[in-house]
Amino acid sequence: MSLDTHPTRRPLPGRQVFRPAAARGPATTHPTGTAPDALGPSFPADLLDVCRRAAAIARREHRPVLASCRTVAPQPPPIDLWSHGRTRTERSLLWQSAWGGDFLVGLGTAHDLTARGDGRVAAVRADWQRLSTGPVLGGPPAEGTSGSGPVLVGGFSFAPARTPSPSAWPDGLMWVPALQIRGTNSGAGGADSAAEVRLNAVLHPGDDPVRTARSLLRLAARCLTAPPAPHPSADAAADSCAPAVAALTEEVPPAEDWKHLVRRAVRHIGAGGFEKVVLAREVRVTSTAPFDLPVALRRLERTHPHATVFAVGHGSRTFLGATPEYLVRLTGRSVHTLGLAGTAPRGATPAQDAALARELAASAKIRHEHDVVVRALRDALRDACTAVTEAPAPRVVQLPHVQHLSTAVEGRLADESAGILDLVERLHPTPALGGHPRAQSLDWLADNEGIDRGWYAAPVGWTDLAGQGEFAVAIRSGVVDSHTASLYAGCGIVTGSDPDDEYAETCAKLRPMLQALGIG
Numbered sequence: 001m002s003l004d005t006h007p008t009r010r011p012l013p014g015r016q017v018f019r020p021a022a023a024r025g026p027a028t029t030h031p032t033g034t035a036p037d038a039l040g041p042s043f044p045a046d047l048l049d050v051c052r053r054a055a056a057i058a059r060r061e062h063r064p065v066l067a068s069c070r071t072v073a074p075q076p077p078p079i080d081l082w083s084h085g086r087t088r089t090e091r092s093l094l095w096q097s098a099w100g101g102d103f104l105v106g107l108g109t110a111h112d113l114t115a116r117g118d119g120r121v122a123a124v125r126a127d128w129q130r131l132s133t134g135p136v137l138g139g140p141p142a143e144g145t146s147g148s149g150p151v152l153v154g155g156f157s158f159a160p161a162r163t164p165s166p167s168a169w170p171d172g173l174m175w176v177p178a179l180q181i182r183g184t185n186s187g188a189g190g191a192d193s194a195a196e197v198r199l200n201a202v203l204h205p206g207d208d209p210v211r212t213a214r215s216l217l218r219l220a221a222r223c224l225t226a227p228p229a230p231h232p233s234a235d236a237a238a239d240s241c242a243p244a245v246a247a248l249t250e251e252v253p254p255a256e257d258w259k260h261l262v263r264r265a266v267r268h269i270g271a272g273g274f275e276k277v278v279l280a281r282e283v284r285v286t287s288t289a290p291f292d293l294p295v296a297l298r299r300l301e302r303t304h305p306h307a308t309v310f311a312v313g314h315g316s317r318t319f320l321g322a323t324p325e326y327l328v329r330l331t332g333r334s335v336h337t338l339g340l341a342g343t344a345p346r347g348a349t350p351a352q353d354a355a356l357a358r359e360l361a362a363s364a365k366i367r368h369e370h371d372v373v374v375r376a377l378r379d380a381l382r383d384a385c386t387a388v389t390e391a392p393a394p395r396v397v398q399l400p401h402v403q404h405l406s407t408a409v410e411g412r413l414a415d416e417s418a419g420i421l422d423l424v425e426r427l428h429p430t431p432a433l434g435g436h437p438r439a440q441s442l443d444w445l446a447d448n449e450g451i452d453r454g455w456y457a458a459p460v461g462w463t464d465l466a467g468q469g470e471f472a473v474a475i476r477s478g479v480v481d482s483h484t485a486s487l488y489a490g491c492g493i494v495t496g497s498d499p500d501d502e503y504a505e506t507c508a509k510l511r512p513m514l515q516a517l518g519i520g
């Protein structure tokens with residue numbers, strides 16, 4: 001057994017006052033609109049040129065054309081950037097990747113790709129293939145390839161809605177952010193770090209490129225000009241894990257009912273219905289004050305430095321979390337997936353902690369729960385990849401409240417024309433979130449679980465023009481809407497699962513989000 005943590009994200013910079021413009025001067029009026037100076041003097045003209053070229057192609061070829069203009073500018077920490085921008089746009093994404101410290105902030109939308117039903121990933125993939133063909137790019141060229149052009153961001157629901165409702169999270173929603181900022185959390189301390197800034201648009205036949213460029217510059221001015229200095233208590237609030245709000249919580253289903261469901265799942269396994277199912281529950285929280293999302297995200301970032309911290313703002317609601325699990329990452333042709341399943345609590349002392357880790361690695365029941373996932377990943381990759389390999393034995397990964405068994409499974413994508421969305425379609429949901437066999441366990445969940453998972457336990461991430469990207473499994477997460485929040489956690493049920501233990505495990509998995517929201 002090896003004891004390990006997740007790959008290390010580079011150290012995070014401290015809190016800083018937002019000063020987006022390199023020149024630190026007031027916004028300047030350009031022929032095409034008002035642009036923050038930080039984007040550089042030639043940016044408005046470059047943007048207009050890109051939009052004009054795209055509009056000409058759209059007219060000539062009678063198709064929508066993706067246009068993207070790039071620059072590099074100093075930017076504040078991603079959570080500050082997202083927090084400021086999200087209140088000025090209908091749609092936003094914050095993505096702080098667990099790998100290498102890269103971040104992505106997407107604000108506003110240039111184009112939505114939506115899809116419903118079982119074929120939702122395939123439908124979005126086909127639309128992205130069409131849209132990302134023949135883009136018009138401008139500004140100084142980027143170094144490297146992964147994510148260096150305009151990206152498509154968003155996610156999918158765990159399962160297609162049985163009865164579509166306007167309040168449900170969409171089955172599939174990915175979009176090209178109108179304003180896209182990518183960079184690395186460099187640990188540069190007080191200084192803003194340079195990030196790639198892109199303004200993206202999709203021009204249709206007949207669109208006026210001047211209007212498009214102007215409205216993009218207005219968006220950049222709204223989102224990149226300095227917000228009021230953060231309240232001095234913001235840092236202290238993020239540092240403290242003390243409960244900050246009074247809140248009422250409701251368990252869905254109630255605790256005893258959920259434990260009863262665990263018993264039923266175990267009986268169903270005994271009767272040969274399936275081998276494993278991952279049963280989730282929801283905790284609804286109503287607070288006396290609106291939840292402070294920037295503080296919640298800073299807490300998650302500090303308490304979970306090795307997780308992917310994400311937030312998707314959609315209208316008045318935000319889906320956020322800090323997930324230790326990724327579904328798939330594609331870099332060049334290298335495919336990385338992760339089997340994360342099997343859980344033990346953390347110990348109160350180092351000795352107890354180590355004993356729990358040893359028990360976790362030695363438990364036949366947990367090993368079975370874990371191996372089902374690794375087997376499914378391996379089988380799914382074998383159909384799409386060459387050189388499929390997996391770690392010889394699971395590692396124990398330690399998080400603040402729980403420890404997990406973790407096995408990386410990797411391969412080389414065989415089909416040159418395939419991209420990460422092909423892999424998302426193949427892999428989701430793994431038995432770490434659904435069950436095994438897939439169809440039987442998902443049917444049982446749809447009939448019995450009794451909650452709408454929305455985007456919990458589902459793929460959330462991004463892809464670029466080359467089809468590379470990252471998709472996390474959105475666990476340790478919840479949806480916040482002003483004073484209310486719905487938080488989710490689940491656990492794998494196999495032969496021998498004990499309802500009280502499983503319930504306690506979900507409580508531990510809910511703690512990061514509860515603490516982030518200041519509930520305890």
Ligand SMILES: C=C(O[C@H]1C=CC=C(C(=O)O)[C@@H]1O)C(=O)O
Pocket residue numbers: 278280325340341342343404431432433457475476488489490491492509
């Ligand atoms: C379904 C969740 O966790 C999954 C990931 C790691 C370990 C798990 C487990 O041991 O049951 C679950 O498969 C969740 O956190 O809501």
